[in-house]
Amino acid sequence: MSDQHPQGAPVVAELGRPETAEETRIRKEDxxxxxxxxxxxxNLVLSLAASLAVVLALVAIVARPDHPSSTSTHVDYRSVAAQADVPHVTLVAPRLPSGYSAxxxxxxxxxxxxxxxxxxGLITPDDQYIGVHQGIRANQTWVANQLDEHAATGSRTIDGTKWTVYNRRDEGKGAGNEAYSLVATFGASTVVLAGTADDASFRTVAHRIATQLEDQNR
Structure with missing residues (x-):
């Protein structure tokens, strides 16, 4: 607070007298x-808020669910396989029961x-996922990479075809899209099935693939 000095100069309460010119300059500069x-x-707060908004927008754009959903764009995988120019190799593209999509x-x-x-990438009728990976003249490095270098847990025979099993279902969400995998070799092709589906869906897909490849190789 300040009072008015009789001569007209402001009296600063803290000083008990008018400010000097230097004191006025310092006060205004402060x-x-x-x-x-x-x-x-x-400005810093506004900048951080803007940056956070950009990050959230990017996350919303690129975020993906734990497994692909049946609402994803449907792809005619059989047509794509038929149009692919891969000499002397039958690409895995079996006809599947109603309810399956890619x-x-x-x-x-x-x-x-x-x-x-x-x-x-296959979507099962109950909205689970099975990825079909066909390696042509595959090596052990490729197979190991498809399975994140996990060890086999057993084997199973599906309609006469023996498949090596990689069961990671006990890992829960930590296994991602490789919760369960089957591997078999058909001539020059090594087929890896990996996904979140149940045994029945894996059996269906494995059977249809084996039937297609065996029929083509006869």
């Missing part, structure tokens, strides 16, 4: 500095493992 600090802090179908030649790979 006030400006405080305003600048407040403005800087406000959200992915693509062929990659000369991958990092040096193996040509045909991949189909």
């Amino acid at each position: 006030a400006r500095r405080v305003r600048r600090q407040h403005q800087t802090a406000l 959200n992915r179908a693509d062929f990659q030649d000369d991958t990092a493992d040096g193996v040509d790979v045909w991949t189909v």
Whole structure:
């Protein structure tokens, strides 16, 4: 607080006298500095808020569920396989029962493992996932990489075809899309089935694949 001095100069209560010119300059400079600090802090808060908004938007765009959903775009994997130019190799594309669909179908030649790979992402009738990976003239490195280098847990025979089993269901969500896997070799092709589906769905897919490849190789 300040009073008015008889000569007209302001009297500062803290000083009990009028301010000198130097004191007035220092007071105004301090006030400006405080305003600048407040403005800087406000700008920082606004900048952080904007950055957070961008991050949340990116997460919303790229986020994926634990397993692909049946609401994903349906792909005609049998048509894609028929159009692929892969000489002397039958690509896995069996006709499946009603309720099965695919959200992915693509062929990659000369991958990092040096193996040509045909991949189909299948969605089961109960909205679970089975990834079909067909390695052409595959090596052990490729097979190990498909299974995250986990060891086999057993084997099972499905309609005459022996499959090696990789069961990680006891890991829960930690197993991701490789909770259960089956591996079998048909001539030059090694087929890896990996996903979250139950035994019945794996049996259905494995049977249809074996039937297709065995019929083509006769």
